[in-house]
Amino acid sequence: MTPEQFALQTSPERARIGAEVGVRLAAAGVQSVRSPGLTLWYVEQFLPLADCAYLVDQIERDRQPSTLLSDSQDENFRTSDSCNLNRWDKRVRAIDLRICDLMGLPERHGETLQGQRYAPGQYFRTHHDFFHTDQSYWPEQEKTGGQRTWTAMIFLNQPEAGGETAFEAAGLTVNPRTGMLLMWNNMDATGAPNLYAAHAGQTVHAGVKYIVTKWFREGNWF
Numbered sequence: 001m002t003p004e005q006f007a008l009q010t011s012p013e014r015a016r017i018g019a020e021v022g023v024r025l026a027a028a029g030v031q032s033v034r035s036p037g038l039t040l041w042y043v044e045q046f047l048p049l050a051d052c053a054y055l056v057d058q059i060e061r062d063r064q065p066s067t068l069l070s071d072s073q074d075e076n077f078r079t080s081d082s083c084n085l086n087r088w089d090k091r092v093r094a095i096d097l098r099i100c101d102l103m104g105l106p107e108r109h110g111e112t113l114q115g116q117r118y119a120p121g122q123y124f125r126t127h128h129d130f131f132h133t134d135q136s137y138w139p140e141q142e143k144t145g146g147q148r149t150w151t152a153m154i155f156l157n158q159p160e161a162g163g164e165t166a167f168e169a170a171g172l173t174v175n176p177r178t179g180m181l182l183m184w185n186n187m188d189a190t191g192a193p194n195l196y197a198a199h200a201g202q203t204v205h206a207g208v209k210y211i212v213t214k215w216f217r218e219g220n221w222f
């Protein structure tokens with residue numbers, strides 16, 4: 001899709017969600033970095049070390065090669081391992097609810113936390129977390145909560161080298177820091193997909209990188 005086509009996909013509801021979450025995070029004193037196209041919000045030491053270790057264990061137990069929703073089946077696009085965490089596990093749910101509460105988003109809008117593991121040499125190429133409505137996956141996603149709005153990500157550890165999350169279009173790069181929560185809105189102020197929110201998980205050069213990602217929908221995902 002062209003930038004013009006994305007820009008036409010405005011939505012008052014998604015604009016409202018974007019604005020409300022921003023106001024709430026600012027009121028909570030959450031730190032942010034702004035570039036012309038994108039604001040990144042972050043909380044250092046959001047997740048206690050014991051919870052980070054707990055999630056790493058779950059990821060080690062359940063991980064499978066990562067998949068893509070996209071129609072382009074490029075197997076070199078995302079080379080990590082992933083798994084869905086069990087959202088009804090008491091400890092996982094408590095983490096989930098802490099994120100929802102901070103952002104003021106309903107639990108039911110959130111997809112299940114996804115764990116990711118990158119060994120040295122592994123990466124996730126530049127992509128958008130929002131859905132492309134010209135792809136074959138869209139009709140199904142539209143019925144299960146619609147467009148993705150906010151992304152919340154927690155770094156569970158710091159690999160020895162590499163593994164930054166890079167927002168190239170916005171000119172922002174985030175270094176993994178154990179327990180840090182990172183949040184951004186994938187929609188712009190009009191509720192249309194924000195191309196400045198494109199990002200990559202850069203290659204890990206030494207050590208293993210563990211994160212969990214949570215994608216929020218505009219409506220109920222479950």
Ligand SMILES: O=C(O)CCC(=O)C(=O)O
Pocket residue numbers: 116124129163164165166199200201202211213
């Ligand atoms: O590994 C990263 O830093 C980025 C992960 C990511 O983009 C995602 O989970 O959607």
Ligand SMILES: [Fe+2]
Pocket residue numbers: 127128129199
């Ligand atoms: Fe992403």
